[in-house]
Amino acid sequence: GAVVSQHPSWVICKSGTSVKIECRSLDFQATTMFWYRQFPKQSLMLMATSNEGSKATYEQGVEKDKFLINHASLTLSTLTVTSAHPEDSSFYICSAPGDTGELFFGEGSRLTVL
């Protein structure tokens, strides 16, 4: 199956700094990628849809200026958490759709903001 890779797998940062998470499709091209946030013991919450060559589409309630998404190429989408605060600490996961409707997920990135 298709492979999606995220980096870093975990990151610790100080409050007020910005953190960038990368999501790459390794063996296929993805014009669309999705970013999710997962709280402990909860399901995935779709944050935004990343579109190659155009602006991302954010879900209701997600701050566009806080979570910057860039889809610079057909294999790379990045999520930047700007001016991170402790409440932004979470597990962030990206995914890309396959040819037959399923989603392929990255390994996830654990963000801890001190």
Place this chain on the structure above:
Amino acid sequence: AQSVTQPDIHITVSEGASLELRCNYSYGATPYLFWYVQSPGQGLQLLLKYFSGDTLVQGIKGFEAEFKRSQSSFNLRKPSVHWSDAAEYFCAVNSGGYQKVTFGTGTKLQVIP
């Protein structure tokens, strides 16, 4: 609007025992249905999917699921559970368009010796 219900938050089974995880969906037409597994601190891995055709689908790691339209269910089964199956399992529904994937709240599986 589509929705997915996984009624069991946590299930414990003995190694070697059979397993069934429940999933019910709400959607007017026949959706695309998926089961994913998530190990701690990891992303989600696709176990199996149903789009159409045979209502019993086989997946990886010995899992299977059966689509029952009359019950709006897509339960996941495995005849004999292994300790390595301990993880969180998510049922998901896609009614059309990749954005419209809705995940259930997950069922955490614990396997005891």
